[in-house]
Structure formats: structure tokens, C-alpha cells
Amino acid sequence: MPRKPRTLPAPARTSATGAETLASAAYRAIKEDIIGGVLVPREWLRIDALRERYGTGASPIREALNRLSAEGLVLQQDQRGFVVAELDQTDLAEVIFTRCSLNEIMLPAALSKGDVAWEERVVLAHYHLAKTPPFRSDGRPNPDYLARHREFHMAMLAACGSRWLLDVSAKLFDWTQRYQNLAMRHDLVATRDVAREHDDLVEAILARDARRAIDLLNAHVRETGRLAIASRQEVKDG
Amino acid sequence: MPRKPRTLPAPARTSATGAETLASAAYRAIKEDIIGGVLVPREWLRIDALRERYGTGASPIREALNRLSAEGLVLQQDQRGFVVAELDQTDLAEVIFTRCSLNEIMLPAALSKGDVAWEERVVLAHYHLAKTPPFRSDGRPNPDYLARHREFHMAMLAACGSRWLLDVSAKLFDWTQRYQNLAMRHDLVATRDVAREHDDLVEAILARDARRAIDLLNAHVRETGRLAIASRQEVKDG
DNA sequence: GCGCGCCAAAAAATCGATCATTTGCGCCCT
DNA sequence: AGGGCGCAAATGATCGATTTTTTGGCGCGC
Numbered sequence: 001m002p003r004k005p006r007t008l009p010a011p012a013r014t015s016a017t018g019a020e021t022l023a024s025a026a027y028r029a030i031k032e033d034i035i036g037g038v039l040v041p042r043e044w045l046r047i048d049a050l051r052e053r054y055g056t057g058a059s060p061i062r063e064a065l066n067r068l069s070a071e072g073l074v075l076q077q078d079q080r081g082f083v084v085a086e087l088d089q090t091d092l093a094e095v096i097f098t099r100c101s102l103n104e105i106m107l108p109a110a111l112s113k114g115d116v117a118w119e120e121r122v123v124l125a126h127y128h129l130a131k132t133p134p135f136r137s138d139g140r141p142n143p144d145y146l147a148r149h150r151e152f153h154m155a156m157l158a159a160c161g162s163r164w165l166l167d168v169s170a171k172l173f174d175w176t177q178r179y180q181n182l183a184m185r186h187d188l189v190a191t192r193d194v195a196r197e198h199d200d201l202v203e204a205i206l207a208r209d210a211r212r213a214i215d216l217l218n219a220h221v222r223e224t225g226r227l228a229i230a231s232r233q234e235v236k237d238g
Numbered sequence: 239m240p241r242k243p244r245t246l247p248a249p250a251r252t253s254a255t256g257a258e259t260l261a262s263a264a265y266r267a268i269k270e271d272i273i274g275g276v277l278v279p280r281e282w283l284r285i286d287a288l289r290e291r292y293g294t295g296a297s298p299i300r301e302a303l304n305r306l307s308a309e310g311l312v313l314q315q316d317q318r319g320f321v322v323a324e325l326d327q328t329d330l331a332e333v334i335f336t337r338c339s340l341n342e343i344m345l346p347a348a349l350s351k352g353d354v355a356w357e358e359r360v361v362l363a364h365y366h367l368a369k370t371p372p373f374r375s376d377g378r379p380n381p382d383y384l385a386r387h388r389e390f391h392m393a394m395l396a397a398c399g400s401r402w403l404l405d406v407s408a409k410l411f412d413w414t415q416r417y418q419n420l421a422m423r424h425d426l427v428a429t430r431d432v433a434r435e436h437d438d439l440v441e442a443i444l445a446r447d448a449r450r451a452i453d454l455l456n457a458h459v460r461e462t463g464r465l466a467i468a469s470r471q472e473v474k475d476g
Numbered sequence: 477g478c479g480c481g482c483c484a485a486a487a488a489a490t491c492g493a494t495c496a497t498t499t500g501c502g503c504c505c506t
Numbered sequence: 507a508g509g510g511c512g513c514a515a516a517t518g519a520t521c522g523a524t525t526t527t528t529t530g531g532c533g534c535g536c
Contacts, residue, residue, distance in 0.1 A: 019527085021316040021489065023304070047518065057491045059297065062519085063304045066261070070308035072405075078259045079497055081518060098400040101347070105339045162336040167310075168406050257497085259519065285488065295521045300489085317527055319488060 022056050023063035029054055030064055034073050034084055035174050037181035045074065045082040072171070089229055092179045096225035099172045100218045106160040106169065107217060108210040114159035119206065125155040126202045130195060146177065152198065156205060156217070176224060183232040192227065194220075260294050261301035267292055268302055272311050272322055273412050275419035283312065283320040310409070327467055330417045334463035337410045338456045344398040344407065345455060346448040352397035357444065363393040364440045368433060384415065390436065394443060394455070414462060421470040430465065432458075 030050065033039045050061045065082045068074035075083045110118070129148040136142050150173055157169055197220045204213040268288065271277045288299045303320045306312035313321045348356070367386045374380050388411055395407055435458045442451040 019317065023489080024314075024316055046516095048516090057489095058518090059300075059490055062297075062301060063489095066301045066304040067308035070305035076262075078262055079257065079518065080499095094400060094402070098402045101343045101400065101403070105343055109339070162332060162339065164332070164336045164406055164410065165339070168402055172402065261519080284486095286486095296488090297520055301519095317488065319528095 022060035023067075026050075026054050026056060026060045027064035027067050030061075031068060031071075031073060034068070035178045035181065037178065037184075039084050040182065041084050041087045043084045045084060047081070087175065087179055087182065089232075092176070092225060092229060095172050095175045095179075096221060099169070099176070099221050102165060102169055102172075103157075103214055103217050103221070106157045106162075106165055107214050109161050110157055110159040111205065111208045111210050111213065113161050118155075118159040121158065122152075122155045122202065122205060125152040126198060128152075129198060134194070150177070156201070156213075176221075176228070179232070180224075180228045183228050192223070197223075260298035261305075264288075264292050264294060264298045265302035265305050269306060269309075269311060272306070273416045273419065275416065275422075277322050278420065279322050279325045281322045283322060285319070325413065325417055325420065327470070330414070330463060330467060333410050333413045333417075334459060337407070337414070337459050340403060340407055340410070341395075341452055341455050341459070344395045344400075344403055345452050347399050348395055348397040349443065349446045349448050349451065351399050356393075356397040359396065360390075360393045360440065360443060363390040364436060366390075367436060372432070388412075388415070394439070414459075414466070417470070418462075418466045421466050430461070435461075 030039070030045075039045070045065060047058050047061055047065075050065075051058050054061065065074055065076070069076040069082060073085050075085055077083065114122075125148065129145070129152045132145045132148050133142055134145045150170075153173055154166070154170060157166060160166065197216065201213065201216045201220065204216055268277070268283075277283070283303060285296050285299055285303075288303075289296050292299065303312055303314070307314040307320060311323050313323055315321065352360075363386065367383070367390045370383045370386050371380055372383045388408075391411055392404070392408060395404060398404065435454065439451065439454045439458065442454055
């Protein structure tokens, strides 16, 4: 399955002190492509193809794949190479379930521990999100919106007091996004008043109303999951 | 800091179909050494030293380190190499906190979802653990015990319904173990009646008493953390 | 004495080539 | 026709050499 070559994304932090490694750039590029749905579940990741596609040697690619396999986005099969991790309806259900479970403990923790700086981060993230259109004029999802949506969700949980839980949450968010990107029918989701859900969420959070925040957030997450599955179903059917 | 060379551990699954990759073997070996406290926090992992130590070329080592860095046990600093992840008192506190938080959601889930097979796994794990001496005759910790202790803890949570949560829990367990291995004063911990704690835990679990199981488990975990910190304190002081 | 820049040594990162394993195909035998 | 068998191509894994970057020390000037 040949695809257009693409230049490696610009370094995360511009060459302030040290330049990024080719392996790190490849890592981010491939990760992006997996989450973005360019590389699909069960697809074999041939070193040679990737090497050519990202314009590097084999070593950086392999190192990138090794990281991704430790992370779970890629599966390594010793002596047989690397495959993009599966992601079906069942997997998404597990992701959603896990997110909701985590919210039950992370939100209360964040609400009780969060200081002013955290509150401001949430408010700011929400402000940025609110003023960003979810879709571009051509109807495709707006990357800025996606980034800000992620930041908004991470910000809410940020004060939970556990980097471990934050890390999983981030991964779970990415997997949700990945499923959505595979689903394609973004327009279906558009009818939903997500902005309103976010508004209410912020309100509950600023009021430090844990129960309400949890309920709102989990409803938000479950609805996202439901729509994504419905959306993909359509894609499969038609 | 020179150390004895060591042969790579035997393959995880014997050469049934495919042999393990050198990179995978190195990964397990280095991981073991980090958790085992042989490689200490903040230590630089020089490719050359590791290459010689594990008797391979540089590539497998680098791939192993890349996996470990994605996993968090190792930090990669682009262009500067790899360092063993920090692990101080604060980090352990966060680990313990996270474990307890997770137990609050995982145990109830497991108790409500766990079927007979799960129950049997727990019982068996407990049986194996109970009949294994925690220390060897020379006073050092018994590796079999460590493995079975881990299996016991994982078994209890196994039915929670989320591989994601299980994965973090496993990592958190390893980090706790790692701290203990760095602490060294295993004898201090020996005075504690851990077996009894495990017995009670199993009882509560078989009775499907969520609240009691959580309280027992978290007390167990917190006590472990407390002792580990106290133990390391002694090491530093004297 | 202290900071700064320069150079050499050390180390990491990357490449290209080689070795090992798996995959796929075609052939032969039953 | 079907089921191995074995070889050749494809692909992954690993090595050794090369390139790039960082580190550490030394001398110079302030």
C-alpha cells in the first residue's frame, strides 16, 4: 500500500540547545499517521517502505517503531516486523470504559487539589477551544481544534496529582481520536452541540462540583464513543 | 561504573516458532537490571558499556533503550543518550497514591465482573505465594517469591475489565519493587506479617466485599510504601 | 582568578552492508 | 486435486564503519 512520501515534521522544540533526533522525528511522524488514520489497524509497517517514506535510514525507523511498540500503538512480532495495533469496536468500548473509570477518581482529585494556576489553565484552554471552529471550510476536521480539544481535556485532569494517570488518559484520548479518524464521517458528529457540553463542564469544575463534573464528563465521553461507533458502522455498511 | 558482564536471559518463549530478537532479550535484561536496582536512578546508560555488558552490537541495545524510554523506566535525551529514570521518595509517594486510587475503581470492577476462572486464578496465586518463602537462606529476597507476589497482585485486579488499567498497575507494581530493591534493608520489612495481610485480602475478595477488599489492599500498599521509604532512609543515614 | 572560546576525545546517531528468518511460489509425488 | 518440500525472493535483524554532536580540558585575555 504505497503512500506519498512526507517530510519529517519540524522539531518539537526548535534547535534551542540540541536538535531532535531523526528517530524522534520519525516516532512523532509515524505516531501522528497512526492516530490520524493514515496507517490503519493491522497494517504491516515495512521498514523499507517507512524508510523511503520518511527519508531516513532503517535505524531511526526501527527505533521509532520500538518506542511505539512499547507504547502499544504498534505490535512487534519478533522476526516478523511491526504491525499497527488493532482497533475495533470492542477496543474502543474498553477505551471509553477506562476513561470513564479514571474520570471517577481523577476529577475529584483534581477538584480538591487544583490551585489557581490550574483553574486558569482550564479556563484558558476552554477559551481557546470555544473560539476555534471544529471544521475547516472544506469540511475536514480542523487540526487546531483537535489540539485544543485535547489540551482542554488534559487540563481538566491535570491537577489530579498523578502523572501516571495523566499519561494513560492522554493515550486513551489519542486512541479515541484515532477511532474517530478511522470512522471518517465527521459530519455526523457535527450536529452535536459539543461546545455546550464543554461550557457546562467548565461551569461544574469552577464550582468544584465533583459529582456533576464527573457525570457531565462521562456523558460527554460516552456520547463521543457512541457516535464514533455509529459513524464507523455507516462507513462499513455504505 | 563498571559491572560484570552477564549473559542475556533465556528467551521468554522457547524457540517454539520464532526465536526472540536480540533487542527483545536486551530489553528484558536491562529492564530487569533497572527494576532490580543494579542500574540506579540517574545513571547514564552508555551504549558502549551496555553493548559490551550484554554482548551484542549497538543496534539491539538502542532498540531496547528506546522501548524502555517509551515505557518511562529510561529517559532519552536527544543527542545525549539515555539515563535511568529518577526515583526518589516523592516519586514513590506518587506511585503509591496512584496505586491506591486505581484500586478504588479496579477492585470493585473486578469483584463484580470476575468469573470463576478469575477466582481460581486468585486462589491459586495466593496458594503459590503462601507456600513460598520470601527470603532465601542467605537473607536475600527470593526471586520466586517476588514473581508470585506480583502475580498475586495482578490476579486480584485482572478481572477489572481494562487492559489499560492493568498495564499501569503492573508498571506501578514494578516501580514499587524497584524502590524496594534500591532500599536494600529487606530485613526490616521481614518483621511484617505480610502473609496475614494477603490471607485477609483473599478472604474479602472471595466474599466479594469491595469496601473491605479496597481498605485491606490499600493499607497493604501504603504500608509497603511506608516501610520502603523508612528503609531507604536508614540506608542513607547510616 | 574567572569566564570564554577553541580543540581533541568521547559518545551518540545514523548509514550501508551483511546475516538470518520468514514468506511465497512452483514442483513433485501420491 | 491436494499436500508437503524446497528453493528463491523479500523482509527483518544485526553488525561495523562513518558522521554528528556533546563533553571536557586548556590556554588566553580580561
